[in-house]
Amino acid sequence: MTSFSDYDYALFFAVIIVVLFVGFISFIWRKPKTMEDITEWGLGGRRFGTVVVWFLLGGDMYTAYTLIAVPGVAGGSGALAMFAITYGIMIYPIVYLMMPRLWTVSKKRNYITVGDFVRDRFSSPFLALLIALTGVLAELPYLALQIVSIGYVMQAIFLPVTISLIIAFLLVAAFTFLSGMRAPALTAIIKDAIVWGVVLTIVIYVPIHYGGFANIFSTASAYTKTTKTFTPLDMPPTLALGYVTLALGSALALFLYPHGITGTLGSKDVRTIKRNASLLPLYNVLLLIVAILGVAAVVANGGVFGTKGQPATSFAFPYLIKDLFPSTFTALAYAAIVVGSVVPASIMALASANLLTRNVYVQYINKNATSAQQALLSRFLVIVVIVAALIFSLTPAANGYVIYLQTFGGAFILQTLPAVYLALYTRKFSKYSIGIGWFIGLSSTLYLLYLLNFSGSLYKPFDFIYVGIFSLILNVVTVLIVHLISLVMHKVKDEGIIDNSELASEF
Amino acid sequence: MNGFIKGILLLLPYIFMVLGFDIYNRVNPQLGGLPFFYWYQLVWIFIAAILTFTVYLVESKEYERKKVNS
Numbered sequence: 074m075t076s077f078s079d080y081d082y083a084l085f086f087a088v089i090i091v092v093l094f095v096g097f098i099s100f101i102w103r104k105p106k107t108m109e110d111i112t113e114w115g116l117g118g119r120r121f122g123t124v125v126v127w128f129l130l131g132g133d134m135y136t137a138y139t140l141i142a143v144p145g146v147a148g149g150s151g152a153l154a155m156f157a158i159t160y161g162i163m164i165y166p167i168v169y170l171m172m173p174r175l176w177t178v179s180k181k182r183n184y185i186t187v188g189d190f191v192r193d194r195f196s197s198p199f200l201a202l203l204i205a206l207t208g209v210l211a212e213l214p215y216l217a218l219q220i221v222s223i224g225y226v227m228q229a230i231f232l233p234v235t236i237s238l239i240i241a242f243l244l245v246a247a248f249t250f251l252s253g254m255r256a257p258a259l260t261a262i263i264k265d266a267i268v269w270g271v272v273l274t275i276v277i278y279v280p281i282h283y284g285g286f287a288n289i290f291s292t293a294s295a296y297t298k299t300t301k302t303f304t305p306l307d308m309p310p311t312l313a314l315g316y317v318t319l320a321l322g323s324a325l326a327l328f329l330y331p332h333g334i335t336g337t338l339g340s341k342d343v344r345t346i347k348r349n350a351s352l353l354p355l356y357n358v359l360l361l362i363v364a365i366l367g368v369a370a371v372v373a374n375g376g377v378f379g380t381k382g383q384p385a386t387s388f389a390f391p392y393l394i395k396d397l398f399p400s401t402f403t404a405l406a407y408a409a410i411v412v413g414s415v416v417p418a419s420i421m422a423l424a425s426a427n428l429l430t431r432n433v434y435v436q437y438i439n440k441n442a443t444s445a446q447q448a449l450l451s452r453f454l455v456i457v458v459i460v461a462a463l464i465f466s467l468t469p470a471a472n473g474y475v476i477y478l479q480t481f482g483g484a485f486i487l488q489t490l491p492a493v494y495l496a497l498y499t500r501k502f503s504k505y506s507i508g509i510g511w512f513i514g515l516s517s518t519l520y521l522l523y524l525l526n527f528s529g530s531l532y533k534p535f536d537f538i539y540v541g542i543f544s545l546i547l548n549v550v551t552v553l554i555v556h557l558i559s560l561v562m563h564k565v566k567d568e569g570i571i572d573n574s575e576l577a578s579e580f
Numbered sequence: 581m582n583g584f585i586k587g588i589l590l591l592l593p594y595i596f597m598v599l600g601f602d603i604y605n606r607v608n609p610q611l612g613g614l615p616f617f618y619w620y621q622l623v624w625i626f627i628a629a630i631l632t633f634t635v636y637l638v639e640s641k642e643y644e645r646k647k648v649n650s
Contacts, residue, residue: 152615152617152618155617155618155621158621158622158625159597159621161625162593162597162621162624162625162628163593163594163597163598163628165628165629165632166590166591166593166594166628166631166632169590169632169635169636170590280613285613286612286613286614287610287613288613289613290613290614290615306607306615306617307605307606307607307615307616307617308605308617310602310605313601313602313605316601317597317598317601320597320598321594321597321598344640347636347639347640348636350632350636351629351630351632351633351636352629354625354626354628354629354632355629357625358622358625361618361621361622361625364618365614365618579643580639580640580642580643
């Protein structure tokens with residue numbers, strides 16, 4: 074392990090500054106007539122093609138948190154980290170089935186958020202409010218996690234963590250304020266070039282250094298003797314249900330998150346989305362590589378991460394790089410992790426701001442807000458959201474829990490599934506059945522998390538089932554029961570103003 | 581291609597990943613030093629992408645044909 078020279082620090086900061094600079098000037102990219110427009114600022118004018126959307130969604134979903142957490146899980150638990158790949162495989166058929174329909178009706182009716190769709194589909198501003206607020210609440214810990222993740226990098230190179238994070242994310246807020254969705258789209262291209270370059274270099278070097286993957290896995294599996302919870306080769310059968318429900322739940326949840334939906338709505342046509350459903354899976358290869366690198370980190374470290382006397386799991390990836398590579402490459406790799414947080418932080422804040430503007434402000438406070446007023450409000454809300462996430466991530470009390478909060482966020486956002494995915498295919502269910510289902514699903518999620526002392530999301534008495542999936546099942550059953558009751562009572566009213574034909578995509 | 585077949589093609593990854601867990605949760609046979617659990621899923625990343633792409637190509641062709649006929 075070599076320490077950073079001044080030159081290495083300079084390289085580290087240079088890369089970050091270039092990416093932030095691009096964020097600031099990206100408002101001139103495909104410059105619109107005016108940026109004082111919610112579609113232009115908030116969705117980049119709905120003009121992004123296949124390549125840009127690939128980078129944007131890739132940068133949006135495969136984040137700094139991913140680069141820290143996936144190797145972290147691998148370095149602490151082993152094969153469990155592969156759940157991220159299992160889940161990655163299951164994401165894209167959903168994207169293919171759902172997003173073209175949502176995009177088509179959003180384009181037709183100029184929707185900016187999924188709340189707009191829910192409002193019209195059920196003729197219920199209140200249901201839209203509930204769905205929008207669930208989205209914002211689930212998004213906040215995810216955003217905070219990006220901040221916490223790069224804190225580990227700052228710590229590994231002895232930078233003052235708190236002040237560095239505050240400066241970095243206020244700059245992200247500022248360029249998002251200025252450039253809107255063009256900023257994450259353009260910075261994503263640079264970010265991905267660096268991240269792919271760094272990860273591919275590491276994955277070529279690491280097996281050569283250790284004499285092949287077989288050596289890495291056999292050396293790592295020896296640690297199972299001393300740490301029983303570390304199983305690098307496969308999963309303990311007791312966790313089968315937990316593993317598959319967590320993967321399935323995460324896959325169903327990803328494109329219910331505001332950042333997933335907003336990124337997709339920025340596409341220029343249905344073809345762009347459908348093509349990306351086949352192209353985005355390439356990122357899963359990157360994810361698989363970093364999972365394996367997490368196992369290699371145990372070998373490099375000479376011990377399982379997160380056990381007694383060993384570094385925290387989140388250090389697995391940063392320390393592997395530090396242990397094996399010259400400091401100049403390490404500087405570049407760390408910079409890559411930091412810029413990996415910029416794109417998602419920007420789009421997550423923007424997506425949350427859009428929800429608050431459209432489904433709280435416009436629906437409840439000022440029904441006649443112009444597009445320019447909405448864009449202006451969203452801009453300021455971006456700053457509010459990022460500051461909230463900063464406070465959240467820097468509070469010592471919240472810090473220990475923030476990792477858990479993300480899996481909780483997934484369980485919460487899953488409860489919006491009937492209001493979005495079901496509603497994209499059928500208008501049979503009324504706002505009452507969907508709303509009551511949402512309430513039961515959310516209550517059940519909260520109650521089970523409470524039973525778990527908010528320290529995990531797999532529920533042991535039910536064979537370690539993922540809390541989110543368990544609650545979603547209750548949620549959907551409730552929707553069906555309420556629907557049946559209202560059928561019997563002849564109280565079914567179809568109030569939505571969106572006709573099914575408006576959802577059918579061009580092909 | 582009718583909707584049913586398209587649906588099956590898109591659902592296959594779920595059947596194999598969720599219901600097939602016991603099939604891929606094993607160490608051997610290894611490939612290139614990777615345990616089965618890892619390389620099997622690596623292969624599935626590509627199978628899933630190809631399945632989605634197949635449905636896309638078919639729908640795209642059907643759409644073009646419809647446009648020519650109308």
